[in-house]
Amino acid sequence: MVNVLSKSKKKQLYLRYYTRLATLVFFGTAIAFFIGAVSLIPSYFASKEQVDAVERYRDAIDGTLGLKQRNDTEQQVQILSERVRIVENNQGVSFSKDFFENLLALKRTGVHIDGIMFTQTDTGVQVTLTGISDLRSELLAFADELRHSVVFVDVSLPVSQLVSEEDVSFAIKTEYRGQ
Numbered sequence: 331m332v333n334v335l336s337k338s339k340k341k342q343l344y345l346r347y348y349t350r351l352a353t354l355v356f357f358g359t360a361i362a363f364f365i366g367a368v369s370l371i372p373s374y375f376a377s378k379e380q381v382d383a384v385e386r387y388r389d390a391i392d393g394t395l396g397l398k399q400r401n402d403t404e405q406q407v408q409i410l411s412e413r414v415r416i417v418e419n420n421q422g423v424s425f426s427k428d429f430f431e432n433l434l435a436l437k438r439t440g441v442h443i444d445g446i447m448f449t450q451t452d453t454g455v456q457v458t459l460t461g462i463s464d465l466r467s468e469l470l471a472f473a474d475e476l477r478h479s480v481v482f483v484d485v486s487l488p489v490s491q492l493v494s495e496e497d498v499s500f501a502i503k504t505e506y507r508g509q
Contacts, residue, residue: 428481429455429457429506432479432481432482432506436472436475436476436479437471437472437475438472438475439468439471440463440464440465440468440469441461441463441464441468441469441472442461442462442463442464443459443460443461444460444461444462445458445459445460445461446458446459446460447460451505453505453507454483454505454506454507455505455506455507456503456504456505456506457482457503457504457505457506458501458502458503459500459501459502459504460499460500460501460502461499461500462497462498462499462500463497463498463500464496464497465495465496465498466492466494466495466496466498469487469491469492469498469500470487470492472502473485473487473502476502476504481506481507482504482505482506482507483504483505483507484503484504484505485502485503485504486502486503486504487500487502488501
């Protein structure tokens with residue numbers, strides 16, 4: 331093959347060729363980015379709608395929780411007002427102080443009282459003591475102490491609670507008649 335072009339012409343042709351090639355690549359890349367950006371627009375709007383829906387759902391849940399918390403607060407206020415009413419009704423009675431002094435005066439070695447329930451009766455206060463005793467013998471000794479006490483009458487300890495020798499759960503029912 332014979333080279334008929336001069337070196338300067340050849341150089342100009344190479345320069346024009348590579349310039350056109352670079353321009354074509356640049357425009358091709360620009361068009362690809364434009365098409366990509368245009369194809370992302372619908373997903374942008376869809377995600378924006380989804381975010382709005384999630385925020386509305388969260389706000390609805392927060393509103394529901396707020397109502398529930400308000401309802402719980404109202405129940406607590408009702409319980410407290412009932413307790414205040416009970417205290418006002420028994421204002422002149424020194425029941426709780428005397429009761430606990432008498433109960434603490436008893437020998438309770440190995441007997442752990444977990445709960446005390448009171449019920450007002452005509453003759454006094456029906457009391458249920460619940461808890462756990464380390465040994466059956468210690469529970470029986472505590473029940474005898476209650477029976478020998480002047481202020482605790484009608485002490486009942488079910489026999490079914492005396493089945494196990496150790497870690498005995500109990501519920502002793504008695505009537506408290508203050509001094």
